[in-house]
């Protein structure tokens with residue numbers, strides 16, 4: 001028996017009861033719409049649907065069900081595996097984490113999305129996406145479990161914020177769209193996750209919370225979100241993904257407005273599939289379905305990993321139970337067809353039928369070459385499980401990794417141009433003679449780069465947060481390694497003291513070097529792992545491992561101290577940021593395998609500092625929206641999103657709270673200016689209301705695909721079937737209660753008129769939302785003294801006569817790379833959606849009438865040019 005590396009360790013729990021079927025036809029939002037097909041205005045999806053329907057119409061009921069149900073946790077090579085349909089040459093689909101790389105051997109550990117967001121560099125975000133996609137593809141993955149675009153970062157302490165691009169829907173939306181494009185251009189299905197309101201880890205799952213001692217918990221946390229906030233904030237990046245054609249959406253663990261996200265018909269059937277015109281399939285997060293019939297009827301199309309809960313013994317809500325539910329009418333036949341067709345449509349849409357890699361050539365559960373093919377089956381055969389295909393050794397991977405890490409580094413303070421150290425570009429500076437490197441966050445973890453499963457540890461430098469969003473480190477260049485190598489090349493003396501607790505060495509060394517580089521970190525991750533009593537979410541905003549004391553003591557002993565914070569999110573800097581001996585401060589999100597090299601590049605000016613904060617850093621922790629940590633006495637945790645659309649800088653700006661560093665902040669080694677701003681109308685806005693959305697094509701009537709076989713024996717295990725124990729199959733054990741002949745006709749309503757809601761009608765909503773209505777342009781100049789890139793940002797202030805709106809909202813960013821004294825003209829396209837608000841009465845987007853303020857600048861508060869336009 002091989003050693004099993006449990007990369008995602010989900011505790012084992014009690015048995016969950018199986019669904020009770022009934023004969024009532026469920027009432028669905030989509031009853032007059034979907035009917036087993038899809039409603040599309042998109043020719044590429046239409047073509048994919050044609051093929052999917054032709055295929056699914058040949059399938060028996062168990063074959064369709066097999067597409068929808070995972071084969072069970074650890075039953076096959078990938079973290080999620082669907083059943084196959086060998087008769088029609090459809091192999092199992094391999095679903096694999098993570099949003100920052102493929103969790104397999106010989107693969108890159110790329111900078112997480114929060115680092116990609118901090119680059120504010122669109123081509124680079126795409127480039128990173130291409131590299132991640134290419135590595136997944138070569139490992140034989142079919143469905144990439146990313147990008148993560150929720151959580152958005154409502155709660156700065158939220159454990160998984162680092163898996164996404166930043167605490168702003170527009171930034172998150174751009175990251176979402178570009179990454180989906182990269183993954184699907186590579187011919188793989190991307191998964192936009194987690195839908196929706198999964199903003200904290202505490203109480204996301206009952207069993208996890210019980211494990212942490214919250215024994216009275218009765219249900220997962222409910223994120224209670226109002227309609228406008230849902231649309232303008234949390235749904236926004238999902239609309240981007242759908243507009244881009246994303247093949248899959250993962251519904252989340254939490255409840256939304258007290259209905260589980262994976263069985264919330266309003267959110268899935270109505271908002272996602274009808275209003276946003278989502279064409280692909282909805283998969284559940286791992287064990288996020290709580291019953292069989294309800295999620296199916298609410299619009300969930302695939303249950304993952306297939307088991308009914310963490311007990312992992314081959315029991316499932318779907319599989320044979322979905323067969324039964326379909327036979328007795330609890331789940332309509334068209335709904336089962338719809339599930340199967342949606343999965344196969346996504347398959348054809350991205351071109352998985354042309355994938356030449358075949359299946360996975362790695363194994364998610366061990367790095368050894370051979371092992372059990374189905375690790376949880378007692379009768380599993382052994383075989384080769386890992387072919388050790390090296391996918392990290394490509395120039396694209398190397399460049400994506402290092403350049404994202406470099407451009408994610410945010411320079412927060414730089415008194416008297418402390419940084420960069422000497423570079424050939426600026427020979428006026430002299431090399432430091434000596435540097436000290438202090439802090440546990442600078443050096444290697446004594447337990448290794450892969451210090452624990454899911455990187456749930458942090459006794460050394462931080463390269464990523466923890467949980468399913470992490471991957472193995474093939475290597476990890478720590479800041480100490482990157483900096484000391486660069487120092488060696490320049491004949492600079494380097495000494496270090498990693499121990500953060502025993503400060504004697506720090507006292508001795510600190511006065512003697514030209515510079516002290518002091519490192520601190522703060523970490524978080526997914527709720528199934530706790531590190532240092534942080535149950536996924538962070539307990540506070542302090543630096544870990546006594547780093548604040550290291551800073552406090554060191555700055556007394558030397559006049560030149562550079563503080564480097566690596567953190568998954570904002571930390572409190574008030575104790576030391578203004579100290580005169582703190583001459584420079586760098587913030588870096590965890591930045592993957594090449595973090596240390598990238599940091600050295602910025603410190604030495606090989607790379608001009610150009611990262612921007614993808615969230616606000618407050619002066620007072622109480623200025624943030626806190627996570628819910630107390631379980632209410634009734635056991636039903638409720639997160640009321642009562643701040644509405646006022647999250648992150650929107651909140652600080654509206655309440656006039658001075659942050660320490662605002663969203664979008666980040667210094668450059670160069671001086672930059674903005675001039676010549678202009679607003680150019682592109683399309684007239686004739687009405688505040690959206691133009692009528694185009695009618696959908698009626699794909700429904702032709703899409704009815706009842707079982708191809710009327711013989712009930714097609715429901716049973718095939719003869720001589722080699723059944724693996726604890727493995728999920730779609731077959732029934734007996735035909736008891738099954739009709740003598742199966743219905744092969746489709747009893748669905750046909751030819752219903754298909755009028756989408758005003759907000760709908762295309763991928764990501766009404767196509768007019770995606771039209772460019774204004775263009776803002778501005779000339780920007782790099783006045784030197786360094787070549788470099790700079791992320792200019794565009795914010796809009798909406799008219800507020802009818803709808804309250806934040807003073808400024810991000811609606812564009814561009815990052816030119818310019819030589820010294822060079823200029824460029826930037827243009828920022830504004831879509832109709834960018835100037836719209838969600839009207840809860842009209843249930844549609846509206847362009848408010850009045851004057852819009854246009855701000856182009858260096859951050860959300862440092863504005864260089866203000867213009868306006870009137871609608």
Ligand code: BGC
Nearest residue numbers: 008079097145193285286468
């Ligand atoms: C996470 C998902 C992940 C899945 C598979 C879940 O716990 O929430 O993001 O894709 O596990 O590992």
